[in-house]
Amino acid sequence: METTSYIALSRQGALRREMDVIAHNVANMNSTAYKGEKMMFVEHLSKSRDDLSFIPRKLSFTRDVAQYRNLTEGPINTTGNTFDVAIRGEGYFAIQKQDGTENYTRNGSFTMDSTGQLVTQSGDPVMSNGGAPVFFTPQDTKITISADGTISTNNGPIGRLRVVKFEDEQNLKMEQGGLLSTDQTPQDIPRPAIVQGALEGSNIQPVLEMARMIEVSRTYDSVKSFIESEDGRQRKMIDQLGART
Numbered sequence: 474m475e476t477t478s479y480i481a482l483s484r485q486g487a488l489r490r491e492m493d494v495i496a497h498n499v500a501n502m503n504s505t506a507y508k509g510e511k512m513m514f515v516e517h518l519s520k521s522r523d524d525l526s527f528i529p530r531k532l533s534f535t536r537d538v539a540q541y542r543n544l545t546e547g548p549i550n551t552t553g554n555t556f557d558v559a560i561r562g563e564g565y566f567a568i569q570k571q572d573g574t575e576n577y578t579r580n581g582s583f584t585m586d587s588t589g590q591l592v593t594q595s596g597d598p599v600m601s602n603g604g605a606p607v608f609f610t611p612q613d614t615k616i617t618i619s620a621d622g623t624i625s626t627n628n629g630p631i632g633r634l635r636v637v638k639f640e641d642e643q644n645l646k647m648e649q650g651g652l653l654s655t656d657q658t659p660q661d662i663p664r665p666a667i668v669q670g671a672l673e674g675s676n677i678q679p680v681l682e683m684a685r686m687i688e689v690s691r692t693y694d695s696v697k698s699f700i701e702s703e704d705g706r707q708r709k710m711i712d713q714l715g716a717r718t
Contacts, residue, residue, distance in 0.1 A: 481696050481700050482700065484696050485693060485696045485697065485700070487512070488689055488692055488693045488696065489693070490512060491512045491689055492686065492689050492690070492693070494510050494511065494512055494540060495682055495685050495686045495689065496686070497510065498510060498677050498682050499677070499679065499682050499683070499686070501675060501677065502675050502677040502679050502682070503674075503675060504651065504675050505580045505581075505582055505651075505672050505673065505674065505675070506547060506559075506578065506579035506580040506581070506651075506672070506673040506674070506675070507547070507651070507675040507676070507677065508542045508543055508544060508545075508547075508675075508676055509542070509543040509675070509676055509677045509682070510540055510541065510542050510543065511540070511541055511543060512539075512540055513539040513540070513541055541643055542642070542643060542645075543676060544642055544643075545676045546561070546562070546673065546676065547673045547674040547675050547676040548673070548674045549561065549668055549671050549672075549673055549674070550671060550672055550673075550674050551670060551671045552670055552671055552672055553670050554670060555616050555669070555670065556582075556583040556584050556585060556591065556616075557581060557582055557583070557669070557670055557671060557672050558581035558583065558618055558622075558634070558667050558668065558669055558670075558671070558672075559579075559581050559667070559668045559671040559672050559673040560579055560581065560636065560665060560666065560667060560668075560673065561666035561667075561668060562665075562666050563638050563662070564579075564636040564637065564638055564662050564665045564666075565577035565578060565579055565636065565637055565638070565639075565653065565659075566578055566579065566580075566581060566599060566600075566634060566635070566636060567599075567600040567635040567636070567637055567659070568593055568597045568598070568599060568600065568652060569597060569598045569599075569600055569606065570597055570652075571597070574654070575600070575659075576597075576648060576652035576653060576654050577637065577645070577652065577653045577654070577655070577659070578593070578651060578652050578653060579673055580593070580651055580672070580673075581672060581673070582594055582672055583599055585609060588608070589608050589609040589610060589611070589613075590606055590607065590608050590609075591606065591607035591608070591609070591624075593650075595650045597650075597652075599634065600634075600635045601624075601632040601633060601634065601635055602622070602632070602633045602634070602635045602661060603632065603633075604635070605632075607624060607631065607632050607634075608631075609626065609631070610628075612627075612628065613626035613627065613628055613631070614626060614627045615627045617669065618634070618667060618669040619667070619669075620665075620666060620667050620668075621633065621663075621664050621665060621667065622634035622635075622636055622665055622667045634665075634667065635661065636661070636662045636665035636667070637659035637660060637661055637662060638659070638660050638662055639655060639657045639659060639660070640657060640660075641657065644656075644657060
């Protein structure tokens with residue numbers, strides 16, 4: 474296969490991976506607090522092995538080097554549910570997994586389990602700033618969560634939600650259930666901006682994502698047509714050379 478086909482295939486492979494990312498964004502456009510992702514591409518230059526000129530020409534390949542998260546805040550949607558909370562600005566809720574490790578999320582769709590513990594929809598405990606789960610007693614009513622995350626009932630304050638930030642948010646890795654993990658040390662935010670009775674929506678813009686999907690699809694088909702045309706040219710050349718011998 475000639476170099477032109479290799480270059481075209483490098484572009485086609487990158488487009489396929491970009492289409493996967495776009496499709497994942499579209500599938501999660503209604504997911505609470507979901508952050509869209511994008512591909513990062515670079516031009517990879519390689520010296521042509523067949524070029525014997527004094528100044529050899531460079532071959533330009535397409536290479537996807539990374540996938541990054543759009544950290545723009547999504548819209549805050551009012552739900553009216555007592556245990557729904559959204560974060561305005563920076564920050565992540567701290568969640569304890571069954572193995573004792575701590576994960577993080579901006580999805581504040583919480584609930585109270587049968588033991589009175591504040592948990593995620595998957596049943597993972599929501600952590601307080603004291604490093605312990607949040608529990609309610611059967612006598613606790615009129616539950617409120619203030620702007621700084623303080624949880625109060627008719628019996629008074631019972632704790633404050635732990636909200637943290639990180640030096641490099643792009644380093645956060647997606648885990649099962651929409652949670653995030655990292656090797657970084659979390660930094661507590663002393664006065665977060667919490668909104669009770671609301672959830673942060675996805676920051677996906679469906680119209681833009683669909684436009685990107687159409688553009689990538691058309692470009693992919695264009696590269697495919699080029700590869701087929703190049704393959705036909707090579708076959709024709711081989712047939713002509715074979716007829717002369």
